[in-house]
Amino acid sequence: MVSERKRPTEFGGTLGACVLVLGLPLALEYRCNSLYALAVSLVIFLLYWISGGSFKWIHEHFNQLAFAAFVLSALLSIFLFVKSFQVNEKYLAEHGNTNSEIFNFWMGRELNPRIFEIDLKFVCELRPGLIGWLILNLSFLFLSFERGTFTWSLAFVILGHSIYVIDALVNEPAILSTMDITDEGFGYMLSFGDLCWVPFLYTLQARYLLEHPQHWNIFAMILFLAAFLVGFAIFRGSNNQKNKFRTNPNDPSIAHLKTMTTKSGKKLLVSGFWGISRHPNYMGDLLMSLSWSLPSGTCLIAYFYPIYFLGLLISRFERDEKNCRKKYGSDWDKYCEIVPYKIFPYIY
Numbered sequence: 001m002v003s004e005r006k007r008p009t010e011f012g013g014t015l016g017a018c019v020l021v022l023g024l025p026l027a028l029e030y031r032c033n034s035l036y037a038l039a040v041s042l043v044i045f046l047l048y049w050i051s052g053g054s055f056k057w058i059h060e061h062f063n064q065l066a067f068a069a070f071v072l073s074a075l076l077s078i079f080l081f082v083k084s085f086q087v088n089e090k091y092l093a094e095h096g097n098t099n100s101e102i103f104n105f106w107m108g109r110e111l112n113p114r115i116f117e118i119d120l121k122f123v124c125e126l127r128p129g130l131i132g133w134l135i136l137n138l139s140f141l142f143l144s145f146e147r148g149t150f151t152w153s154l155a156f157v158i159l160g161h162s163i164y165v166i167d168a169l170v171n172e173p174a175i176l177s178t179m180d181i182t183d184e185g186f187g188y189m190l191s192f193g194d195l196c197w198v199p200f201l202y203t204l205q206a207r208y209l210l211e212h213p214q215h216w217n218i219f220a221m222i223l224f225l226a227a228f229l230v231g232f233a234i235f236r237g238s239n240n241q242k243n244k245f246r247t248n249p250n251d252p253s254i255a256h257l258k259t260m261t262t263k264s265g266k267k268l269l270v271s272g273f274w275g276i277s278r279h280p281n282y283m284g285d286l287l288m289s290l291s292w293s294l295p296s297g298t299c300l301i302a303y304f305y306p307i308y309f310l311g312l313l314i315s316r317f318e319r320d321e322k323n324c325r326k327k328y329g330s331d332w333d334k335y336c337e338i339v340p341y342k343i344f345p346y347i348y
Contacts, residue, residue, distance in 0.1 A: 028112060030119060032172040034126050038165075041131050045138060054146065055139035059210070062200070069196040076195070077105065077188035080120070084109035084185075093185030108187025121186035124194040125175055130165045132199030137161050140203070140210045153216055153295035154209040160228050160292050161206070167236060174243045179320075201305070205292050208302045214295055224294050231287025238273035238280040245269055260338060262331040270338045277341040279320075282313045286343075317342060 049055075058065070084092065087110055096107035113120045137158045144150040168175075175181060184190065216224075244251045249267070258271035273280040289306040296302030321342075325332045342348050 028119065029117075030122055030173075030176060034131075034169040034172050035166075037127050038131050038134070038169055041135055045135055049142060055143045056146065058136065058139045059143055059207075062207070066196060066200040069200060070192070073192040073195040074188070076120075076124075077191045080108060080110065080113055080186055080191070081105050083113060087113075093183065095183065096185030096187055104185075104187070106188050108185025108190060111183075111185055112181075113186050121190065122176075122181065124186075124191065125180060126168060126172060129194045129198030130168055133202050134162055134165045136199055136203045137206045140206045144210055144213075149210070149213050151209065151213045151215060152221060153214045154206060156221065156224060156228075157205050157209060157292050157295055160288065161202070163232065164288065167232075171239070171243075174239065177243065177246050179316075201308075204304055205296055205302050208296050208299060212296075212299070214297055216295060224291050227291035227294070228288055231284045231289075231291060233284070234273065235281055235284025235288060238284060241269065241272050241274060242281070260331075260335055262328050264328070264331075266328075268328075268335050270335070275339060276345055277343050278336070278339050279313075279317055279343050282317065282343045286310060286313065313343070 081104070089097075091111060092109050093107065093111040096104045096109045096111075098104055108121075112122075141150075141154065141158050144154055180190065241254055241257065244254050245257070254272070257269055258275070259267040260270050261267050269275075277283060286306060286309060289309050293303045293306055328335070
């Protein structure tokens with residue numbers, strides 16, 4: 001659970017909600033308007049298409065675009081690393097302030113690097129990666145129309161990706177209580193992930209289906225859709241419960257949920273989605289990622305995303321477990337007895 005001092009407070013804004021994050025030497029204010037950024041991107045995309053533009057160029061120069069994003073992420077990381085030596089030590093991230101400068105460059109030294117009022121980590125967290133992912137996917141969809149190779153398999157994958165992206169943007173204030181914002185510095189790891197890895201690797205399934213159209217019967221498509229919907233329901237439902245519990249524990253919608261009080265006075269959820277496993281949101285995420293790979297059939301490369309994601313989430317889970325065990329001590333052992341499963345009930 002996020003500590004009281006790091007809980008975000010939301011208030012109204014003219015261009016999307018603003019969120020005030022407490023717990024730093026000075027409260028940080030964020031403007032959550034990524035949906036506006038998406039809307040502007042989609043308008044530009046459609047204007048390009050209406051003017052007669054072809055998306056063949058994007059597909060043919062995909063590798064060059066990915067390399068350009070890689071270079072940009074490296075340059076940004078170098079800038080952030082140099083900039084971090086100009087700020088007071090109290091603004092540095094704990095995990096990025098070690099004796100190894102290589103590790104510090106990877107993790108990021110400064111916790112919330114800003115240029116004027118723009119928080120660079122927050123801006124990069126969703127906008128370039130997720131919006132880029134959606135735009136690249138749409139270019140593949142429109143190119144399939146140009147080629148005459150449109151399939152419902154491709155449409156399903158792109159629809160699922162789009163719902164996932166839009167859901168993240170709608171719930172943008174929630175990321176302000178995540179580890180990426182509250183604990184991790186902004187270094188090469190996040191820079192490369194946000195600018196290069198997400199938009200160019202997460203489109204792998206759509207790219208494969210564009211080049212190798214797959215035709216499935218209605219029953220298979222219903223199965224794919226069901227897997228996605230179940231995963232999304234678990235993912236969004238569990239995250240909603242967690243975010244409401246962190247920001248407003250007295251919310252009537254979660255009043256029925258059971259909690260466990262620790263010696264420090266903090267409470268941990270032990271029912272609802274969070275009684276199923278200690279990270280039900282990871283389970284939902286993995287189910288969705290699997291549903292997007294299934295339409296590609298037996299092509300192993302299309303399963304790169306769920307396989308990679310499984311490793312990533314297990315690694316993150318084990319790191320969370322270590323931190324929580326250190327933080328809560330014997331209370332964490334008691335909590336694990338109440339909620340014994342890590343991610344998947346009866347499996348892991």
